[in-house]
Amino acid sequence: MSTNSASAAEPCANPGEWVDQYGDVLFRYASSRVGDVEHAEDLVQETFLSAFRHRKQFDGRARFGTWLVAILRRKIADYYRAKHKSPELLDDDTADCAVSFSERGKWKVAPTKWQSAPEELAENVEFWGVYQGCLGDLPAHLSQAFHLREMARLAVEELTQKLAITPQNLAVRLHRARILLRECLEKKWFLP
Amino acid sequence: MNQHTRVSLLNLSCREATRLESESLDRQLSSREKWALRFHIWFCRACRRFRSHLRFMQDMVTRMPIPLREALVASKLQLSSSRRTQIKYLLEQASAQEK
Numbered sequence: 001m002s003t004n005s006a007s008a009a010e011p012c013a014n015p016g017e018w019v020d021q022y023g024d025v026l027f028r029y030a031s032s033r034v035g036d037v038e039h040a041e042d043l044v045q046e047t048f049l050s051a052f053r054h055r056k057q058f059d060g061r062a063r064f065g066t067w068l069v070a071i072l073r074r075k076i077a078d079y080y081r082a083k084h085k086s087p088e089l090l091d092d093d094t095a096d097c098a099v100s101f102s103e104r105g106k107w108k109v110a111p112t113k114w115q116s117a118p119e120e121l122a123e124n125v126e127f128w129g130v131y132q133g134c135l136g137d138l139p140a141h142l143s144q145a146f147h148l149r150e151m152a153r154l155a156v157e158e159l160t161q162k163l164a165i166t167p168q169n170l171a172v173r174l175h176r177a178r179i180l181l182r183e184c185l186e187k188k189w190f191l192p
Numbered sequence: 193m194n195q196h197t198r199v200s201l202l203n204l205s206c207r208e209a210t211r212l213e214s215e216s217l218d219r220q221l222s223s224r225e226k227w228a229l230r231f232h233i234w235f236c237r238a239c240r241r242f243r244s245h246l247r248f249m250q251d252m253v254t255r256m257p258i259p260l261r262e263a264l265v266a267s268k269l270q271l272s273s274s275r276r277t278q279i280k281y282l283l284e285q286a287s288a289q290e291k
Binding site for chain 1 (some may be wrong): 205206207208210211212213217218219221237238242244245246248249250251252253255256259260261264265267268269270271272275276278280281282283284286287
């Protein structure tokens with residue numbers, strides 16, 4: 001995943017190599033803005049195809065990667081226009097938490113007591129199955145934030161840079177992700 | 193993350209309390225935020241549990257089997273290999289058509 005500047009100014013003659021060089025960067029950008037991986041991948045695909053069709057328009061003033069991101073941004077805007085939804089709505093904490101809290105901010109269902117020792121639970125294959133299922137149920141932009149923060153242990157600054165979102169957006173996503181994951185584990189593991 | 197929110201010292205809602213609790217894992221809370229949270233937690237059993245569940249979940253992440261953790265992280269950082277192949281194929285087709 002190298003995007004060194006020496007080769008970045010010139011688009012490579014072989015478009016297949018664009019995918020290796022910029023695929024991951026575009027994917028992270030898209031999936032931090034679009035709710036699920038499938039759509040994010042579709043947008044990345046459209047971006048590459050559109051870049052290929054319009055490659056003559058690339059004038060070398062910007063870096064090639066920057067040019068690709070500009071195309072991707074237009075694709076994302078189109079995607080939301082088609083859905084009649086604005087991307088900003090994704091990160092509204094109050095609206096996002098409406099499922100778990102009342103209008104006045106009270107718990108709809110209060111957390112219960114969890115009776116388990118982490119050491120024992122870690123040895124339990126079934127638990128990890130449930131855990132993975134719960135992570136899979138999260139909207140992609142939330143699980144992405146959660147994974148990169150809690151599992152990859154990325155620093156907040158690095159993470160906001162990688163996903164190109166504000167610290168406020170990130171805080172909202174992590175809050176929501178943690179709430180949803182907790183609810184899911186409680187429902188599927190601790191209560192039954 | 194250096195954006196302290198102006199919180200009410202004595203009237204924090206549970207939603208706000210959980211938000212601060214979550215943020216405390218990612219940044220230093222201001223002392224006002226800390227006091228507001230401490231006060232709320234003192235009276236609210238549900239939020240006390242939420243806090244312990246957050247810690248529990250963090251603890252579990254560190255105990256996660258390594259292959260599982262690595263696979264999960266990679267899936268969030270990289271374009272899947274099947275999609276990568278598909279895009280390359282489509283690009284090849286497009287350039288073949290031009291010739």
